[in-house]
Amino acid sequence: MAKMEVKTSLLDNMIGVGDMVLLEPLNEETFINNLKKRFDHNEIYTYIGSVVISVNPYRSLPIYSPEKVEDYRNRNFYELSPHIFALSDEAYRSLRDQDKDQCILITGESGAGKTEASKLVMSYVAAVCGKGAEVNQVKEQLLQSNPVLEAFGNAKTVRNDNSSRFGKYMDIEFDFKGDPLGGVISNYLLEKSRVVKQPRGERNFHVFYQLLSGASEELLNKLKLERDFSRYNYLSLDSARVNGIDDAANFRTVRNAMQIVGFMDHEAESVLEVVAAVLKLGNIEFKPESRVNGLDESKIKDKNELKEICELTGIDQSVLERAFSFRTVEAKQEKVSTTLNVAQAYYARDALAKNLYSRLFSWLVNRINESIKAQTKVRKKVMGVLDIYGFEIFEDNSFEQFIINYCNEKLQQIFIELTLKEEQEEYIREDIEWTHIEYFNNAIICDLIENNTNGILAMLDEECLRPGTVTDETFLEKLNQVCATHQHFESRMSKCSRFLNDTSLPHSCFRIQHYAGKVLYQVEGFVDKNNDLLYRDLSQAMWKASHTLIKSLFPEGNPAKINLKRPPTAGSQFKASVATLMKNLQTKNPNYIRCIKPNDKKAAHIFNESLVCHQIRYLGLLENVRVRRAGYAFRQAYEPCLERYKMLCKQTWPHWKGPARSGVEVLFNELEIPVDEYSFGRSKIFIRNPRTLFKLEDLRKQRLEDLATLIQKIYRGWKCRTHFLLMKKSQIVIAAWYRRFAQQKKYQQTKSSALVIQSYIRGWKARKILRELKHQKRCKEAATTIAAYWHGTQVRREYRKFFRANAGKKIYEFTLQRIIQKYFLEMKNKMPSLSPIDKNWPSRPYLFLDSTHKELKRIFHLWRCKKYRDQFTDQQKLIYEEKLEASELFKDKKALYPSSVGQPFQGAYLEINKNPKYKKLKDAIEEKIIIAEVVNKINRANGKSTSRIFLLTNNNLLLADQKSGQIKSEVPLVDVTKVSMSSQNDGFFAVHLKEGSEAASKGDFLFSSDHLIEMATKLYRTTLSQTKQKLNIEISDEFLVQFRQDKVCVKFIQGNQKNGSVPTCKRKNNRLLEVAVP
């Protein structure tokens, strides 16, 4: 739903009148009363047309909250009650939307709230303009420039605890969207005399007190300062502490603000060092010292302070000391140095302090400008905010007040010009006839001061530049001559005798009748202050400082840039800058805020009527209202006017179709408003008298009440009717619902009864069918059962004989087969390796297969042995056959046998063929040699052994001498009958020969050999193959041997250890030969 727009107006809930133009009757009394009434109701703002009057409330009001900002944002000027935000919004919007540069001119006397107003304007604009990181930084820097400038440029005065002692004009620059880009601040004439001297009840600039209260001990030590205010001559003590001002906290705020604005740490420190130097300058004191020529020369009393200043600023102490004692005047080529007396020395000191401080202030402004300046070169829209010192009338008014008041005079001038011009222009624009109104134009006062030939400032300059003795008195005399006839100038010595009787006018004074009142100026100091003289020696000393900031503040001290021309005077400088300012303001659309101070006590709730009256008079506010009302008191665009009053006429209410202007015409005709009371402009209706407007307002109020009643009546009727219709509709709905419900219930009952009956019948029918079906089924089942039984009996009868006899066996066989199959299949996977010496064999799975298992193992073994044998060559086969033979002959019979298994049966151990020693032997033997080996032949007589070569050929057995190779005996194999040997582990064996043969003449042979088994086997085999007879091999531990005629028993005795492991043989007697076997 679209938000309902509530159109409000300034005229709603007004206290007094919000716009003075509507005041009826208009006179000073009603004006003040209206202001007072509004002030008492916390309405501090009142309009005169588009000018805002602001009365200082001297307390914080809850009217500047963010919600208020939102309220005033994008609203028309006259839509809400008067507020500074409305003016700010109007200015900002016409800047943004209509591309008109704006200036906001804030005037009023000291303490009237100008600075506060300027800050409010700035903060409002900051709140409503664009957002974003960059924009926010610009805003923040613009806003934070205020605390810095206030610390250095504001001071407590009797009129204001935070009085601006300088004029400030700030241009805020925006881009085409209305986002802030940056700003430029111009400052006008700082009241620097305050640095060295303050009037009673006033303070020096805030920064001195802030520094001493807020700086850390460390910082103070660094700046060589002490916290005690009373230590410093330049600080007035009677009002060093001000209620409601926390200097220490403000110091932190200022440091923080400096950081935000973009001061580097070293810059901020340099600034504080200059402040410290200024403070310490005040403590330098001088004493007179008589010189030979009778004149007094000043000397510094205590050099300690000077030393510290020099340390702080990096100036050579002797240079500064000399600058306080001498003054060098340069003219053309001449250079004259004169000594200073004590008074001159003090003057020089103060001039230095003032210059140092005021130049520091200008430097600060420039430094801030550098930070806040817009970064782009695009075209900018500008909003200027002018917050200049207010009109001042003190007991003693001096050059500063003169300058300040001149500036205010100029502002009033521009106010008059622009307001009247604007008013006039509006009438022309709107095509309305305009009657001239008389008002006081202060141009004449401006002229008195600024006229180039005989204005006061020109006169002062002339006097300052004139050769010869120049004093303030000579200046006054001159004024008396030149301005005597001026209406606004008065002095006792004036040639014009008009005022001679005026005893209130003291000597050495002149009085100017400003637009805001008469001000008496003390002429003393005018010449000096205008000259603003700083001895060149001092500026040169400053330039020599190693402190970069101080050095940069005194460029004229650079000897290379020496300029003999006088610098422009303070007055002419100010005049020029004011002229520039005025020119600048004239190019912009002005918005006025006129500040009024309600009392002199800086107190809330007090409204001093006479004080206010005075301000109203000199601000010319009443005239302002009159001018505004000269033609027409009130004007309003046609649309809002029609919108506001259309309910007063039947044709325009509730809707007017057609242009707003004709609507207003119809409305005014209908209301019979006298024709001379209003006039139609191009876009606005102009109402001559406020009376008419109020009449319209009264009518509207009345009509609104009627309308409210009407609306109430219609609303109530509508509400009752709607209620009734709703009730009726509800009743029908309820009845319908109830009927439906009843019908539904009845139907449900019938339906359920029908269902019950239906279900009973269906049940009964179904049961009947079921019974029949069951009967049929049972019949069928019975028949099947009988048939099955009969068939069964038949089949059983037929198969009984096969089935019962064989089933068990078959199952058994089948099971067995399965088990065996499984056994073999498993066996296949578990087969051991093919190596014949592998002893592994899988474990037996079933007990009943035990024998099979063993048999399989055996078969497998045999098979793998066969496999192994199949790989043999013929040679290997022979060897194995021989080995097999040996095993058959000796295994388990002779203990020597196992040791022979591993021996390869080489046969020909002696290589007779190759050895030349045995050539003869070899030649003697023609057959193949089967054994050629050395054996021990046991002597038959004594049992001792001799080495003999034992040779076996296919047919013979030969013995030869080992050394000579000569054959000793030769036995044909057919003559060998038997071989005997023990069952023990020895190599003795006997070869029995056939009785009666030729070889047997000497008897049987008894040998011992390491290769007994081989020899016996080979002998056996050879014999068998040659003679086809098996050689008898006797294995016995006792056997008989035939030695020649004797039969000798060879007996083997075990356990003889005498000769270690070697068996020994001994002939015991004729019948016995004993062999000791280990």
Ligand SMILES: Nc1ncnc2c1ncn2[C@@H]1O[C@H](COP(=O)(O)OP(=O)(O)OP(=O)(O)O)[C@@H](O)[C@H]1O
């Ligand atoms: N709108 C306001 N709301 C609350 N207090 C205000 C307002 N305006 C001014 N004041 C109070 O009045 C005091 C003086 O105001 P301000 O400093 O703005 O005066 P000024 O016109 O700038 O004076 P000067 O010409 O001496 O600088 C402020 O310190 C503040 O206490």
Ligand SMILES: [Mg+2]
């Ligand atoms: Mg101020």
